[in-house]
Amino acid sequence: MPRDDVRQIADGVWWLGGCLQAATSSGPVHYHVSTYLVVGEESAILIDSGDPAHEAAVLRGVAAVLGDRPLDYVFPTHPEIPHAGNVVALVRRYPGLxxxxxxxxxxxxxxxLVDRLVPMQAGDVLDLGGRNIEIHPAYIRDLHNTLWAFDSVSRMLFVSDGFAFIHETPFDELEDDEPIHRDDECLLTSSEFAKAVSVDAAAYGAGRSLYWTRFVDVSAAFDDIERLVVERDVRLVGPAHGAVIDDVSQGLRVAIGAHRKVFREGSGAMAPIGSGAAHA
Incomplete structure (x- = not known):
């Protein structure tokens, strides 16, 4: 992650982008591992902590935004390495975290670190001073204790593994060894790409990062997501494994289409999930 890999994405919200490259049978995949820093008048929170490969860059990015202010909270959306991998490093840097x-x-x-743990659940609200972080169910999730968050000022919804996408064409349309997205695209929002995000590209990411979605119809979960988007007037979506989505209606259409494609092409099926969080 380069030194300038921090972008203010909204009032009081900074996107600490970061990408990793993984080897696959089809070639290298260049994919996001994003974190988001939300700063209120009294407190600041980092949503997800990033992969340990980005430790130095995450610490540098947080310090660049906060200066002499402390980081008060870190919210790993769930305890998996790309989301919680830098928690210990952050505690070392910010003793009151x-x-x-x-x-x-x-x-x-x-x-x-048990004395630092603050249990929260869907419906809880964290007051940062002049803005609130609302905790919401993770309607599309990886682990059972995944949660989503919403910032009351920017109207940004942080969706962890939800809305994951790769913003280039499928492998068979790429030149040999070309990464799925290019180095200069890591901090572009969804509307800034030269080519609009396709259902195929989103399905590629969703079907691999959330393998269980091949066997579960998540249509009802998207009913809940659409209701949340309307009720909270969501204007930005911040996935951990995708660029910031600044056209929420289009992002929803692509995400729904992607999951339907993954399920349709999966090797089995289960009954549709009812209201509430979708899970394996």
């Missing part, structure tokens, strides 16, 4: 979220099993991951 508190770890918030569904922390039911975090004592197993960080037994020396």
């Amino acid at each position: 508190r770890i918030v979220g569904d922390v039911r099993d975090y004592h197993l991951h960080w037994p020396l």
Whole structure:
């Protein structure tokens, strides 16, 4: 992640982008591992902590935004490496840091940090001073204790593994060894790409990062997501594994189409999920 890989995406919200490259049978995949810093009048929170490969850049980015202010909270949307991998490094840098979220099993991951754990659940609100972070169910999720968050000022919804997408054409349309997205595209929003995000590109990401979606119809979960978008007047969506989505209606259409494609082409099926969070 380059030194300038921080972008203010809204009033009081900074996107600490970061990308990793993974080898696949089809070639290298260049994909986002994003974190988001939300700064209120009194407190600041980092939503997801990023991959350990980005430790130095995450710490540098947070310090560049906060200056002498402390980081008060980190909210790993769930305890998986791309989302929680820099928690210990952040605690070392910011001794007063508190770890918030569904922390039911975090004592197993960080037994020396149990005094910093602040349990939160869907419906809870964290006051940062002049803005609130609302905790919401993760309607599309990886682990059972995944949660989403919403910022009351920017109207930005942070969706963890939801809305994942790769913003280039499928592998068979690329030149040999060309990454799925290019180095200069890592901090572009969805509307800034030269080519609009396709259902195929989103399906490629969703079907691999959330393998269970091949076997589960998540249509009802998207009913809940659309209702949340309308009720909270969501204007930006911040996925961990995708660029910031600044055309929310289009992002929803692509995400729904992607999951329908993944399910349609999957090797099995289960009954549609009812209202509430979709899960494996």
